[in-house]
Amino acid sequence: MLELENVHVYYGAIHALQGISFRVDEGEIVTLIGSNGAGKSTTLKTISGLLRPKEGRMTYLGKDLTAVGAPDIVKLKLSHVPEGRRVFANMTVRENLDLGAYQRRDAKGIKKDMAHVFELFPRLEERQAQVAGTLSGGEQQMLAIGRAIMSQPKLLLLDEPSMGLAPILTRQIFDIIRAISQEGTTILLVEQNARMALSVADRAYVLETGRIALSGDAGELMNSPEVSKAYLGGR
Amino acid sequence: MSAEFILQQLLNGVSLGSIYALIALGYTMVYGIIQLINFAHGDVMMVGAYTGWYCTTVLHMSFLPAMLVAMLACSVLGVVIERVAYKPLRKSTRLAALITAIGMSFFLEYGMMFLVSPQTRTFPPVFPQTIYHIGPLTVKYGDIVIITVTVCLMTLLTVVVKYTRIGKAMRAVSFDKEAAALMGINVNNVISATFAIGSALAAAAGVLIGVYYNTVQPLMGIMPGLKAFVAAVLGGIGIIPGAMLGGLALGLTEVFVSAIGFSTWRDAGAFLILIIVLIVKPTGLLGQNTREKV
Numbered sequence: 310m311l312e313l314e315n316v317h318v319y320y321g322a323i324h325a326l327q328g329i330s331f332r333v334d335e336g337e338i339v340t341l342i343g344s345n346g347a348g349k350s351t352t353l354k355t356i357s358g359l360l361r362p363k364e365g366r367m368t369y370l371g372k373d374l375t376a377v378g379a380p381d382i383v384k385l386k387l388s389h390v391p392e393g394r395r396v397f398a399n400m401t402v403r404e405n406l407d408l409g410a411y412q413r414r415d416a417k418g419i420k421k422d423m424a425h426v427f428e429l430f431p432r433l434e435e436r437q438a439q440v441a442g443t444l445s446g447g448e449q450q451m452l453a454i455g456r457a458i459m460s461q462p463k464l465l466l467l468d469e470p471s472m473g474l475a476p477i478l479t480r481q482i483f484d485i486i487r488a489i490s491q492e493g494t495t496i497l498l499v500e501q502n503a504r505m506a507l508s509v510a511d512r513a514y515v516l517e518t519g520r521i522a523l524s525g526d527a528g529e530l531m532n533s534p535e536v537s538k539a540y541l542g543g544r
Numbered sequence: 545m546s547a548e549f550i551l552q553q554l555l556n557g558v559s560l561g562s563i564y565a566l567i568a569l570g571y572t573m574v575y576g577i578i579q580l581i582n583f584a585h586g587d588v589m590m591v592g593a594y595t596g597w598y599c600t601t602v603l604h605m606s607f608l609p610a611m612l613v614a615m616l617a618c619s620v621l622g623v624v625i626e627r628v629a630y631k632p633l634r635k636s637t638r639l640a641a642l643i644t645a646i647g648m649s650f651f652l653e654y655g656m657m658f659l660v661s662p663q664t665r666t667f668p669p670v671f672p673q674t675i676y677h678i679g680p681l682t683v684k685y686g687d688i689v690i691i692t693v694t695v696c697l698m699t700l701l702t703v704v705v706k707y708t709r710i711g712k713a714m715r716a717v718s719f720d721k722e723a724a725a726l727m728g729i730n731v732n733n734v735i736s737a738t739f740a741i742g743s744a745l746a747a748a749a750g751v752l753i754g755v756y757y758n759t760v761q762p763l764m765g766i767m768p769g770l771k772a773f774v775a776a777v778l779g780g781i782g783i784i785p786g787a788m789l790g791g792l793a794l795g796l797t798e799v800f801v802s803a804i805g806f807s808t809w810r811d812a813g814a815f816l817i818l819i820i821v822l823i824v825k826p827t828g829l830l831g832q833n834t835r836e837k838v
């Protein structure tokens with residue numbers, strides 16, 4: 310479904326991604342783990358068109374993504390929930406969700422998906438008219454995911470959805486991720502919380518300073534000594 | 545001071561303040577979206593005034609069509625200015641963009657002088673010179689037009705920003721461009737739309753000023769532009785209702801400072817109020833202290 314081949318990304322002189330290759334197949338949950346500054350967010354931003362690779366190829370559903378900008382990528386049904394949620398804090402919950410459907414014109418379908426988002430996150434329905442900046446961190450994360458769902462993504466990129474959340478909320482968010490996946494949405498998940506991420510994922514890639522260091526079955530990686538030592542707090 | 549006198553000055557102040565507010569909206573919208581003080585904005589107003597003058601004098605149009613043509617022309621001008629002068633600098637320092645804006649201001653002023661000569665032109669009387677006496681008040685036909693036009697345009701703007709697709713996109717882009725792009729919003733188009741709307745409002749103000757004072761000339765945008773900028777800062781730059789409030793506050797201040805006999809001090813009075821407000825509340829009358837960006 311999504312394939313990256315030897316992708317290089319620079320921030321000025323900083324060589325942030327040094328030739329990354331990986332793929333995500335339809336229906337999978339794939340996780341990208343790695344320590345701070347490894348390049349996880351950079352990878353997602355490159356896929357969603359916020360950054361341009363200097364070298365390499367990206368294809369999605371058979372289309373070349375390399376030169377497509379962010380607004381047009383949303384049209385291809387690929388949606389990115391950025392790190393730190395980035396909800397529009399000056400707007401209401403409802404308006405945030407409306408913006409998620411910015412590219413769509415099918416009023417009926419939008420209404421149906423809105424109802425679906427409220428089903429996944431009843432809390433958002435209660436807070437529809439509330440300004441997003443006044444939501445709690447967990448609620449903002451729900452809104453950020455809900456907003457992405459409003460664009461009907463086939464592939465959903467999630468950047469650290471558990472960041473700053475209490476364990477109960479983290480579990481809740483991971484349950485939702487599972488539910489979204491079961492509805493047929495493919496997921497690429499970036500996480501600090503490697504244990505949680507590996508437990509929901511089918512496959513995983515480990516990123517180390519701009520390179521893929523390890524890859525494989527999520528269950529296998531969970532038990533591999535390297536991953537266990539570096540990302541799961543060792544044993 | 546009698547009550548009638550105060551009421552009369554109130555009316556004059558609202559009339560003048562409405563014009564400031566219309567111009568201030570453009571400053572504040574552009575600042576809100578790209579954090580640029582568009583110093584050429586007052587000159588866009590001047591171009592609007594000239595367009596209105598041309599439409600009425602040469603093409604013999606009546607007021608409303610002339611104003612609409614001026615608004616259309618200036619919205620195109622605003623978009624061109626942004627694309628040509630500001631867009632290439634979007635990633636450079638704010639100082640560079642600010643200096644470019646000042647350069648653009650000179651370009652419009654002296655370009656216009658070159659084009660139509662620096663001579664002052666007289667606006668034809670497009671309104672009846674009727675004066676109404678409502679109770680103790682003397683109301684000029686022009687006052688009614690200014691206030692009506694301003695109220696209509698502001699209502700329209702408020703509805704557009706609050707309820708339409710482009711309005712929501714504008715608010716999203718002004719808050720977080722990257723997140724807006726992830727929603728599928730074309731940020732460049734939204735910035736263009738903002739310039740178009742702001743410039744159209746300035747053009748309306750320009751035609752109103754031209755009609756009200758009967759004259760147009762190439763440097764006529766400087767003072768009202770500066771005043772409108774003060775109004776925008778006074779209300780809280782980047783905040784649309786703030787520009788409306790700031791414009792009215794400034795108009796009223798000027799009129800009352802003149803009315804109590806200090807007409808030479810009216811501009812100083814306006815700036816003094818600005819300074820006091822900014823000392824007490826640095827973000828302006830309606831400004832929040834920090835934007836919640838968790």
Ligand SMILES: Nc1ncnc2c1ncn2[C@@H]1O[C@H](COP(=O)(O)OP(=O)(O)OP(=O)(O)O)[C@@H](O)[C@H]1O
Pocket residue numbers: 320323325343344345346347348349350351352392501
């Ligand atoms: N805007 C930027 N300008 C310059 N360098 C950047 C920028 N954004 C990221 N970097 C650098 O690129 C590298 C990768 O950053 P990235 O944000 O992708 O890491 P990450 O894996 O998402 O880290 P974290 O887990 O902390 O979110 C880092 O060395 C970072 O300093």
Ligand SMILES: [Mg+2]
Pocket residue numbers: 349350351392
């Ligand atoms: Mg990151």
